[in-house]
Amino acid sequence: MMRALRHYSSLHAQSLSSAAARLAAQPFATLLTVLVISIALALPAGLRVLVGNASAVAGSWDGAADFSAYLAAEVTVERAREIVADVERHPDVEAVRLVTRDEALADFRARSGFGEALDALDENPLPHTLVVRPASGAAGNVEGIAAALRAIDGVDLVQLDTEWVERLRALLALSVRIVDVVTAVLGLGVVLVVGNTIRLEILNRAAEIEVIKLVGGTDAFIRRPFLYLGLCYGFAGAVGAALLIVAVLALLAKPTAAVAGLYGSDFTLEGLSAADAAILFAGGALLGWAGAALATARHLRAIEPR
Amino acid sequence: MIRFENVAKRYPGGREALRGVSFHVERGEMAFLTGPSGAGKSTLLKLITLIEKPTRGTVIVNGQNTSRIARRAIPRFRQRIGIVFQDHKLLYDRSVFDNVALPLVILGLGPREIARRVRAALDQVGLLGRERHAPITLSTGEQQRVGIARAVASRPDVVVADEPTGNLDPELSLEIMRLFERFNDVGVTLLIATHALELIEPLDRRRPPLVDGMIESDTPASGQA
Numbered sequence: 320m321m322r323a324l325r326h327y328s329s330l331h332a333q334s335l336s337s338a339a340a341r342l343a344a345q346p347f348a349t350l351l352t353v354l355v356i357s358i359a360l361a362l363p364a365g366l367r368v369l370v371g372n373a374s375a376v377a378g379s380w381d382g383a384a385d386f387s388a389y390l391a392a393e394v395t396v397e398r399a400r401e402i403v404a405d406v407e408r409h410p411d412v413e414a415v416r417l418v419t420r421d422e423a424l425a426d427f428r429a430r431s432g433f434g435e436a437l438d439a440l441d442e443n444p445l446p447h448t449l450v451v452r453p454a455s456g457a458a459g460n461v462e463g464i465a466a467a468l469r470a471i472d473g474v475d476l477v478q479l480d481t482e483w484v485e486r487l488r489a490l491l492a493l494s495v496r497i498v499d500v501v502t503a504v505l506g507l508g509v510v511l512v513v514g515n516t517i518r519l520e521i522l523n524r525a526a527e528i529e530v531i532k533l534v535g536g537t538d539a540f541i542r543r544p545f546l547y548l549g550l551c552y553g554f555a556g557a558v559g560a561a562l563l564i565v566a567v568l569a570l571l572a573k574p575t576a577a578v579a580g581l582y583g584s585d586f587t588l589e590g591l592s593a594a595d596a597a598i599l600f601a602g603g604a605l606l607g608w609a610g611a612a613l614a615t616a617r618h619l620r621a622i623e624p625r
Numbered sequence: 626m627i628r629f630e631n632v633a634k635r636y637p638g639g640r641e642a643l644r645g646v647s648f649h650v651e652r653g654e655m656a657f658l659t660g661p662s663g664a665g666k667s668t669l670l671k672l673i674t675l676i677e678k679p680t681r682g683t684v685i686v687n688g689q690n691t692s693r694i695a696r697r698a699i700p701r702f703r704q705r706i707g708i709v710f711q712d713h714k715l716l717y718d719r720s721v722f723d724n725v726a727l728p729l730v731i732l733g734l735g736p737r738e739i740a741r742r743v744r745a746a747l748d749q750v751g752l753l754g755r756e757r758h759a760p761i762t763l764s765t766g767e768q769q770r771v772g773i774a775r776a777v778a779s780r781p782d783v784v785v786a787d788e789p790t791g792n793l794d795p796e797l798s799l800e801i802m803r804l805f806e807r808f809n810d811v812g813v814t815l816l817i818a819t820h821a822l823e824l825i826e827p828l829d830r831r832r833p834p835l836v837d838g839m840i841e842s843d844t845p846a847s848g849q850a
Contacts, residue, residue, distance in 0.1 A: 329736070530714045533674070534728040534775070535704030538697075624676045 338547035356556025363502035513610025553607020632682035707776030709786035722756035
């Protein structure tokens with residue numbers, strides 16, 4: 320039992336080292352294949368990192384979104400203050416701030432640069448506005464608060480400032496799904512690239528395979544070095560993909576910081592985490608193995624001594 | 626050890642290579658399969674090594690009916706047969722040592738045991754000092770001896786050889802035949818296909834002649850069962 324186990328593991332170690340040696344023996348062809356695999360793996364893995372960063376940005380607004388309730392034009396300041404008091408009693412509301420129409424006009428005049436245009440108006444077109452901050456635990460019930468506000472007499476329009484965040488989240492969910500599809504398609508691509516490379520390798524070594532079959536080599540014995548070759552291709556491709564991602568992120572770091580700076584944010588791009596890298600390496604190796612398994616299942620049987 | 630009972634082999638396309646062959650090689654015997662080329666010698670050896678299966682009749686090797694061996698079981702069956710080829714069939718991308726070690730690696734022996742047996746086999750064929758060489762740097766006769774070392778390294782029950790001296794001059798050929806005799810002396814069963822009659826005549830072994838797909842008349846070697 321122990322002997323069988325030792326034999327088994329030593330055969331595998333031999334297969335792995337001879338596969339690596341075989342790759343090193345033809346550096347140029349190997350490099351080309353590995354590069355193709357790297358690019359095919361870098362695209363989905365890189366997109367995943369970018370989507371992860373975007374999700375981090377979107378997540379930072381989580382639950383902290385205020386929203387606005389515009390009162391009808393005929394509502395007086397006194398009535399507005401009553402409404403504020405009403406809304407403040409709502410259990411899901413943390414704070415309410417009243418922006419009177421005069422404050423709003425002054426603010427608009429100061430910020431928009433349309434001051435002179437506003438002077439042309441006979442009266443202030445702006446309504447009183449309530450800025451409502453939901454209680455921190457009530458992020459899920461924003462719609463409920465909005466409905467309660469709409470039911471109050473004198474409230475004209477409730478605008479959820481979170482709507483665009485919701486849209487962004489929906490877009491991100493869509494992007495995640497697209498990245499999933501890209502991952503599946505390019506993963507299949509890696510399987511086929513490795514499968515084709517292994518197929519050529521099998522055809523190149525047909526004479527050797529024939530001899531091994533003649534001296535009693537089992538299918539597993541013949542298959543093993545090819546499976547390890549596929550594994551090496553996949554793993555090397557994954558390492559290449561990780562390097563590509565690191566390089567691209569390094570190129571993007573400065574412009575990202577510039578954009579973030581314009582928005583007054585100190586946001587920086589998150590790189591490939593150790594866990595992501597581990598998944599990338601394991602996934603690459605697995606896809607390479609799968610490609611080799613496909614090729615050996617398909618082509619080894621056809622080579623028989625004559 | 627090897628028994629053919631009324632064996633016929635017809636290839637796809639209709640060529641009939643063997644037409645009712647019956648003969649028997651005893652355990653520990655060394656027999657020659659003679660006859661002109663095209664007589665079916667190679668086909669007969671292919672039936673023994675399960676490269677082909679008979680169309681009709683029974684081939685029994687080492688107590689096993691070859692027609693009943695499933696595809697999966699063929700490697701294990703071949704592990705107990707040593708095969709020597711006319712064109713050596715060495716693997717040129719590895720050393721002499723690794724070539725001879727191949728069947729032992731397949732058998733799953735430990736590295737120390739493999740090294741011991743490879744050296745013993747190379748010693749028997751007189752190539753002990755050449756284990757690190759690449760086969761391509763050896764002469765044809767030396768390459769054939771590496772092929773023989775590979776065939777006997779796993780101590781098979783039986784060794785079959787297809788025209789092992791086909792590419793060699795008479796002197797080297799005789800050397801190879803003497804080598805086979807030495808293996809036979811230590812109990813290895815051998816069946817050797819050859820058309821070099823003048824070479825084997827002095828060896829006084831049984832040599833069933835195969836002509837046109839049939840064994841003509843088995844000539845027992847004098848003094849042998």
